Amino acid sequence: MTERLWNILIDSFPRILLPGLRMTLPLTVIAFALAMVIATVVALIQFAHVKLLTPLARFYIWVVRGTPLLVQLFVVFYGLPKLGVYLDAFPAAVIVFSINEGAYCAETMRGALESVPAGQLEAGYCVGMSYAQVMRRIVLPQALRAAFPPLSNSLISMVKDTSLAANITVMEMFMATQRIVARTYEPLALYLEVALIYLMFSTVLTWLQRWGERKLAAKGGVAHA
Amino acid sequence: MLEVAGLCKRFDSLEVLRDVSLRVEKGDVTAVIGPSGSGKTTLLRCLNFLETADSGTLTFGDRRYDLSRMARRDIAAIRMQTGFVFQSFNLFANRTALQNVTEGLVIARRMNREQARDIAMDALRRVGLEDRADHYPSQLSGGQQQRVAIARAVATDPRIIYFDEPTSALDPELIGEVLSVMRDLATTGMTMLVVTHEMRFARDVSSRVVFMEHGAIVEENTSAEFFKNPRQARTRAFLSSIEGKR
């Protein structure tokens, strides 16, 4: 490898990593946190068969899962201004990613809620607990535990999917790399470099997932006892 | 103490309970026996509103309720005074044995934790499991889980406990420990309505026996009379079919 290429790689490393820390990471964390709130609410609505809201929840999941993320980004960022709704790139990305991720995670959460044996709900009623009490104390904790591994997967996928935000001018890692490529004409080396940085991010998250799973297991009691 | 009258329940076109009437006095231990599918589980579930009856009345304590139109508040009030032991235990998997018992006291009854803990430990002691208080259900045998479930029901100081085939999900060698706990409970005067296939329990422990078939009560008597002089031909047929299996 030439010295020039080395210099480009070393020089570009912080210029890719910094947007990663400043954009990719906050985008992922904020959007995923919002997605969790959406997912929990939507899953609980379906689990409890709330009238009127359940069809609405299904509709939301149907639309979001049935359309490409990239198209959703374009609709919100380039399309909505037609209706007078102007959003900056970053908030637009946060909104789209949380709505998109919320739909997928809602299905994960619903499955996890349904995996808790119904008999435990009934046993809760029989000792005098209300629906809300049984959900909060018995069903939700077990569902969250069951949902933890698949939700971790979703989070790891999302870190990588945030590269799509480059298409709506969010200055995240991938866009930063593209800019450097345009200046240096070293696409292979630089795209491999950014791939490596994504891999670092994912690896850290995988460690966190393992740690979280151990932590949950240590608290004892499994959903399918 | 408790009286059901004219209880009917259907699942779509399937008539599961036909005009069931039943009286339980304070201190009674009533065994409900009958072939599988005769509606025994559904009867218990209707009494604790896990299923909604289509018609019938329930007299509980000194009040009378229309089973098909129960107010939410009345359901909650009655459940506070009854216990339910399931065939499949249904312990809270994310709670220890002790927490399984305190949950109904601390959360549903707003009892303070120390008092709840004392009561729960007493209940666990009664079922011989005080040394398993900190175990999770997954760490307990079936027999132990069912005993915790009984402790959970007993701890709330109910006026009656419903048991739905409490030993049917257990390995044969674990049945004895659960039956013996139930026998102890019966001798302390607890009112119990027990769906069971354990004829020895029905004969030796229960004071009354109810025989159900096709969603109706065929025969009802004191347990001594029931086994000595079954009046109905169908009761005799059922009893001999059970003897035959032994």
Ligand SMILES: Nc1ncnc2c1ncn2[C@@H]1O[C@H](COP(=O)(O)OP(=O)(O)O)[C@@H](O)[C@H]1O
């Ligand atoms: N939730 C339900 N939906 C439809 N049919 C049911 C339901 N629960 C019970 N049944 C039917 O009702 C009948 C009585 O059931 P059950 O009360 O469980 O009888 P048992 O406890 O005496 O075996 C059976 O034919 C059973 O298949």
Ligand SMILES: [Mg+2]
């Ligand atoms: Mg049954």
